[in-house]
Amino acid sequence: MQQLAPFNKHHHVKVFLFKGILIIVYSRIQSEHKMDTEIKVENIISKEEEASAQQEIWKFVFGFTPMAVVKCAIELGIPDILENHDTPITLAELASKIGCPMPMLHRIMRFLVQYKIFQEVAVSETCFGYAHTPLSQLLTTHGKLSMADFVLLESSPVMLAPWHKLSARVLGKEGSAFGATHGDDVWGFAAANPGHSKLIDDAMACDARLAVGAVIEGCPEVFRQLRTVVDVGGGDGTALRLIVAACPWINGINFDLPHVVSVAPACMGVEHVGGDMFDHVPKADAVYLMKVLHDWGDEECIHILRKCREAIPHDTGKVIIVEAVVVQEDHQFKDVALMMDMVMMAHTPKGKERTLKEWSYVFHEAGFSRYTTKRIRAYQSVIEVYP
Numbered sequence: 001m002q003q004l005a006p007f008n009k010h011h012h013v014k015v016f017l018f019k020g021i022l023i024i025v026y027s028r029i030q031s032e033h034k035m036d037t038e039i040k041v042e043n044i045i046s047k048e049e050e051a052s053a054q055q056e057i058w059k060f061v062f063g064f065t066p067m068a069v070v071k072c073a074i075e076l077g078i079p080d081i082l083e084n085h086d087t088p089i090t091l092a093e094l095a096s097k098i099g100c101p102m103p104m105l106h107r108i109m110r111f112l113v114q115y116k117i118f119q120e121v122a123v124s125e126t127c128f129g130y131a132h133t134p135l136s137q138l139l140t141t142h143g144k145l146s147m148a149d150f151v152l153l154e155s156s157p158v159m160l161a162p163w164h165k166l167s168a169r170v171l172g173k174e175g176s177a178f179g180a181t182h183g184d185d186v187w188g189f190a191a192a193n194p195g196h197s198k199l200i201d202d203a204m205a206c207d208a209r210l211a212v213g214a215v216i217e218g219c220p221e222v223f224r225q226l227r228t229v230v231d232v233g234g235g236d237g238t239a240l241r242l243i244v245a246a247c248p249w250i251n252g253i254n255f256d257l258p259h260v261v262s263v264a265p266a267c268m269g270v271e272h273v274g275g276d277m278f279d280h281v282p283k284a285d286a287v288y289l290m291k292v293l294h295d296w297g298d299e300e301c302i303h304i305l306r307k308c309r310e311a312i313p314h315d316t317g318k319v320i321i322v323e324a325v326v327v328q329e330d331h332q333f334k335d336v337a338l339m340m341d342m343v344m345m346a347h348t349p350k351g352k353e354r355t356l357k358e359w360s361y362v363f364h365e366a367g368f369s370r371y372t373t374k375r376i377r378a379y380q381s382v383i384e385v386y387p
Helices: 047-061 064-076 078-083 091-098 102-114 148-154 157-170 177-182 186-192 194-218 238-246 298-311 334-347 356-365
Strands: 002-004 013-018 021-029 035-043 118-122 128-132 228-232 251-256 270-274 286-290 318-323 370-375 381-386
Touching (some): 064 148, 078 091, 091 128, 102 118, 148 157, 148 194, 157 334, 177 186, 177 334, 186 194, 194 286, 228 238, 238 251, 238 270, 238 286, 286 298, 298 318, 298 356, 356 370
Parallel strands (some): 228 251, 228 286, 251 270
Antiparallel strands (some): 002 013, 013 021, 021 035, 118 128, 318 381, 370 381
8 A cells, every 4th residue: 555645734634646546635633532432435547448438338338239239139040151151151141031121230240259158250352251159150040059049038028127126125115027018927927928938938948958967067976876856847848858868767747737738748768747836747757947946035035945845755755956056156157047047026026046055045944954065067056855
């Protein structure tokens, strides 16, 4: 810390400069035994820091833009067109396949190249074409690890509208931003609107493909010695289909609300069962819960987990939870977990992403004796909870 020369002798002023922060200590003698001291802290910002800060804030001003333009690319079918084109595709070829004016398409592609969604590749000395990047390959319609359906869900007007009520939610003026916007919670709205329900199911299937692959790769031992697994809140059964395909000795029960499982595709080794997890859970060797508990508050989570505990053998059963664990230290997917926590705040009445301490609390209150956690190559972790 650098001490600078005082600029006022009469008031005992000391000035310090510490890592760009100006600290001013004012001391004024009121009497022989009393001194009044005031400390002021001021940030000293250089022109370079100010310009950098402005650059960052502009990203928040127009933060919706990347999502909107990526959605546009998916709706236009650009990732799929590139996937089905053997060589880099020129702007003219791409415009012809889409049936749109070249000038507007050029602006869209220029933006997406800047964000590394696509790349420009020379096809001749005077011409370039567009090609895939690792990011755009995750946006194809039928890609094994496609995230396109997740983009389409979260960028839909239904899911975007509640964000405008987030401050009211924080102030306690709204019990649920989604409910205040749409007059019902996420699940009730989906049940009454089949089109939106399909958006949710497709997005959850997309997330299941990412997460289940990471679980099987990172900790395959989770499924050993299990004969039956019930996936609570399993949607269209994608997660169980992947689990049964990787572990064919397992018989799967896909358990979700009746309107959800009624449109779930048939699959060898997977039985679809309709019901309400708050009432009962079908019996099995293990319960699989992926991105279910984060939708609910602690009280509801404890109730769900108690129903899960009733469904498994006391001596050999377990609950397999695939959810985010919010941590203080930095790791690859920390930003995703924190963003997902904000999504829960906007879209659910009580949902949240939890720290390990918060998870431990709900496990204990639900009557479980112990648990283990393991990180995988996804924003979720695998938590095994035992009676």
